[in-house]
Amino acid sequence: MSLHRDYDILVVGGGPAGMMAAARSATLGARVLLLEKNNCLGKKMLITGGGRCNLTNSANINEMIENIPGNGKFVYSALHQFSGEDLRNFLGSLGIKTKVEERGRVFPVSDRAADVVLALEKYLRQSGVSIRYGSKVDSLLLENQSCRGVFMDGESLRAKAVVVATGGLSYPNTGSTGDGYKMARQVGHSVTPLLPAAVSVTCNDPWISNRQAQGLSLQDVSIMIYNHRGKVLASEVGDVIITHWGLSGPGALRVGRAVALEAQRYPGEPIQGKIDLFPGFSVAVLEQKLNKVLEEGGKRSVKNLLSTILPERLAKVLLQLVGVPLESPANMVTRHNLRDLVAHFKALPIHITGTRPLKEATVTAGGIAIKEINPRTMASKQIKGLYFAGEVLDVDAQTGGFNMQVAFSTGFVAGESATFFIKEDLDEEQ
Ligand SMILES: Cc1cc2nc3c(=O)[nH]c(=O)nc-3n(C[C@H](O)[C@H](O)[C@H](O)COP(=O)(O)OP(=O)(O)OC[C@H]3O[C@@H](n4cnc5c(N)ncnc54)[C@H](O)[C@@H]3O)c2cc1C
The missing domain is CATH 3.50.50.60 (FAD/NAD(P)-binding domain)
Structure with missing residues (x-):
């Protein structure tokens, strides 16, 4: 040529x-x-x-x-x-x-x-x-x-x-x-x-901003994002890292694009997130398992028992969210508390405010x-x-x-x- x-x-x-x-x-x-x-x-x-x-x-x-x-x-x-x-x-x-x-x-x-x-x-x-x-x-x-x-x-x-x-x-x-x-x-x-896409999401939940769970890595959890009308915007599985401003890690990055789009389309409207900490188990199976752990726990504190199935700092967060005192003896946990805890295992609520900026995406x-x-x-x-x-x-x-x-x-x-x-x-x- x-x-x-x-x-x-x-x-x-x-x-x-x-x-x-x-x-x-x-x-x-x-x-x-x-x-x-x-x-x-x-x-x-x-x-x-x-x-x-x-x-x-x-x-x-x-x-x-x-x-x-x-x-x-x-x-x-x-x-x-x-x-x-x-x-x-x-x-x-x-x-x-x-x-x-x-x-x-x-x-x-x-x-x-x-x-x-x-x-x-x-x-x-x-x-x-x-x-x-x-x-x-x-x-x-x-x-x-x-x-x-x-x-x-x-x-x-x-x-x-x-x-x-x-x-x-x-x-x-x-x-x-x-x-x-x-x-x-x-x-x-x-x-x-x-x-921004493939980007971390920001949240305003007090337990996130007060750094109670900062640095925790949740392996292979499922994360779902809903718009203000309850419509599912994204549903992904992956590792999620909790920071002091929100959620990072591959799982969070996978939903970041949907959050950015929604925040741009409907500025100021709430975006709801839910994390399923045990995507491989049904509610019924988890209730059975937790019930067994608590029954066998007798007078041991519910926080210590929960920490055998979850990272301790996350166990504390969940107990606070459902209103059970950390040091309650296991045999004092009511049926209602147990159901509430499992509901949080399967759908830990997250209040999403947006994403990290484009320069960090x-x-x-x-x-x-x-x-x-x-x-x-x-x-x-x-x-x-x-x-x-x-x-x-x-x-x-x-x-x-x-x-x-x-x-x-x-x-x-x-x-x-x-x-x-x-x-x-x-x-x-x-
Ligand atoms: C932290 C991070 C990690 C990533 N990890 C992965 C990964 O593991 N796998 C993956 O698939 N993707 C990954 N990505 C995304 C991936 O890097 C980009 O999508 C990819 O580099 C885009 O390639 P590109 O050539 O289009 O642009 P770029 O890689 O951004 O290259 C553009 C080039 O153009 C030059 N340039 C810009 N303006 C001008 C100008 N006016 N005159 C002359 N030169 C100019 C820039 O200096 C730059 O060198 C990652 C991104 C980031 C930020």
Whole structure:
């Protein structure tokens, strides 16, 4: 392919989406310049999965889409074109072996995100991608409704196509400060409301804010969220960590998106949460078990007995909520108290006030409106030569490796389509 510009394709942003777009374009023969405003690539990637980088999930494509509540169907084609398996094979060819952990989460065997970033960077260089660090793109260069480059520090950089992969708005100190939304708006694209997703929820229950249970980790509990009319907004299973402002941990993160959406739609309306501490047991079975524990306990304090089945601090919270004195002898607990305790085991009430802010979220919900993007190519339907990839799009997933897979898949497709586009453009010119 003979390409006559200095650079055929500019990729803006060196996260997983931008790196993959640049890699794919260069592999297909395009001359690519990757512009990254930080002094390194993949700054956010380095902190993913607690520094271990949960880079994809072993789920099949349909299961993946179920885990992408923010416009999952839009990425169906991209996931087919570059699947989780394709990603693992590609990384394997770069020397990054991967392993599958519980819930299908895929990590590098080394447990080091830095190894993945370094391998990608090496591949980019070997494929001939030029990388410019410390390069913050300000806006897109448009001519006759075609994207012909970018503006940066008052100068223009020209190319035949541009891929915008600037990420979302969470953890802005990693470089994701929402620049891509501004660039897109300036050229006429719509940006849907930006909200935190995969985010911790805040609560105003006194036992939470007075730190009585701070730091407790509840394993594999079920958490349900209801709106002010009692409609179920989300129901998830996972570990929940109690903090002094609310609930964190994977289970809480899974319901965070629904809470953020509801709080935005109906500001000030109450959002009710319930935690089932024993999702594997029915009320009847739990009543039987607790009854046995209390009967055998005789004059021992109900708090000590309850602490044999629950963390002690949580046992105290439950007893306070149902109004049973902590030191009551077990044989003084009434039938009514027992039923009330079990009702709290199965539906510990939580009063939710909202979520932690977007800057603390794992991912941004909302972004470039997908109706304006071709799902098979990631091309703008409005501007020739303009492509979007990764979190900047209005697509967001649950935790578990799905967000990174979306970034890699859409990056791959954008890089490939941009290269085919410039090739067709050249063929027309010749
Ligand atoms: C703490 C944390 C942990 C996470 N863990 C996981 C996980 O384990 N698994 C998972 O799947 N997902 C995880 N995510 C989400 C995942 O990291 C993101 O969804 C993913 O990085 C998005 O990739 P991206 O390439 O679209 O954007 P980003 O990774 O945000 O990269 C965008 C890049 O563009 C650059 N940029 C921005 N504006 C400009 C500009 N104007 N000019 C030039 N460059 C610019 C930025 O500096 C940045 O390097 C986590 C997120 C966080 C915050």
